[in-house]
Amino acid sequence: xxxxxxxxxxxxxxxxxxxxxxxxxxxxxxxxxxxxxxxxxxxxxxxxxxxxxxxxxxxxxxxxxxxxxxxxxxxxxxxxxxxxxxxxxxxxxxxxxxxxxxxxxxxxxxxxxxxxxxxxxxxxxxxxxxxxxxxxxxxxxxxxxxxxxxxxxxxxxxxxxxxxxxxxxxxxxxxxxxxxxxxxxxxxxxxxxxxxxxxxxxxxxxxxxxxxxxxxxxxxxxxxxxxxxxxxxxxxxxxxxxxxxxxxxxxxxxxxxxxxxxxxxxxxxxxxxxxxxxxxxxxxxxxxx
Ligand SMILES: [Ca+2]
Ligand SMILES: [Ca+2]
Ligand SMILES: [Ca+2]
Numbered sequence: 001x002x003x004x005x006x007x008x009x010x011x012x013x014x015x016x017x018x019x020x021x022x023x024x025x026x027x028x029x030x031x032x033x034x035x036x037x038x039x040x041x042x043x044x045x046x047x048x049x050x051x052x053x054x055x056x057x058x059x060x061x062x063x064x065x066x067x068x069x070x071x072x073x074x075x076x077x078x079x080x081x082x083x084x085x086x087x088x089x090x091x092x093x094x095x096x097x098x099x100x101x102x103x104x105x106x107x108x109x110x111x112x113x114x115x116x117x118x119x120x121x122x123x124x125x126x127x128x129x130x131x132x133x134x135x136x137x138x139x140x141x142x143x144x145x146x147x148x149x150x151x152x153x154x155x156x157x158x159x160x161x162x163x164x165x166x167x168x169x170x171x172x173x174x175x176x177x178x179x180x181x182x183x184x185x186x187x188x189x190x191x192x193x194x195x196x197x198x199x200x201x202x203x204x205x206x207x208x209x210x211x212x213x214x215x216x217x218x219x220x221x222x223x224x225x226x227x228x229x230x231x232x233x234x235x236x237x238x239x240x241x242x243x244x245x246x247x248x249x250x251x252x253x254x255x256x257x258x259x260x261x262x263x264x265x266x267x268x269x270x271x272x273x274x275x276x277x278x279x280x281x282x283x284x285x286x287x288x289x
Pocket of ligand 3: 076077211212213214215216217218219
């Protein structure tokens with residue numbers, strides 16, 4: 001029902017301003033990794049399965065990873081999908097028949113453009129590694145004014161275990177790396193930011209950060225670099241914030257890479273696989289109850 005409403009809305013927008021047609025949900029995949037990205041809701045990249053195991057909430061109602069922004073004149077943060085989608089292209093860069101790369105561009109005409117490129121690299125069936133890299137570029141389209149721009153990344157992995165996961169954000173002076181591990185210590189996700197120092201970050205239990213990004217006022221993330229970066233344990237989420245003033249005709253671009261790995265420990269491996277399936281379901285049910 002929700003998706004149907006979005007589709008109708010998308011068609012109306014396309015008819016009105018003749019932007020390129022865009023599907024609502026895009027699938028990019030490689031090997032045993034499949035990611036789904038909704039280009040028209042804050043769910044964003046709501047699903048990432050590695051060898052059949054869902055790492056994100058996996059529902060169209062909640063983001064796994066997505067972007068929010070705030071700029072001059074706004075009274076609250078908004079997700080980037082609230083901007084007009086002006087380009088959406090998925091491509092198969094290695095010719096194996098499956099799209100592995102997605103480019104989305106959102107444009108506020110005369111003001112700024114948000115360019116997002118997602119690329120996924122998987123592994124063979126039975127292995128448990130995966131990688132999604134992203135390139136992000138914010139361009140100032142104004143011919144007269146600099147652009148005061150705040151970009152937010154929000155991430156909610158649910159790796160498993162009844163006690164949830166442990167998130168550590170690290171890096172000095174800027175917190176450019178996030179690490180999330182299930183409490184058995186075997187399933188680990190690491191995100192590294194390259195070329196765009198993070199200004200603020202936070203690791204909070206669901207849904208403290210999501211509320212900040214979706215409520216009707218202005219918020220910044222809790223920890224300002226170089227303060228001690230945050231750690232949290234439980235059904236945790238993490239977020240990063242970039243604050244930039246972009247000159248007329250200029251842009252701000254950076255990349256980041258997320259890698260998930262199962263650290264093999266023969267005695268606990270079966271338990272981890274079981275835990276991911278069973279407890280992932282438990283967390284999702286609890287949230288939608
Ligand atoms: Ca491919
Ligand atoms: Ca979580
Ligand atoms: Ca807010």
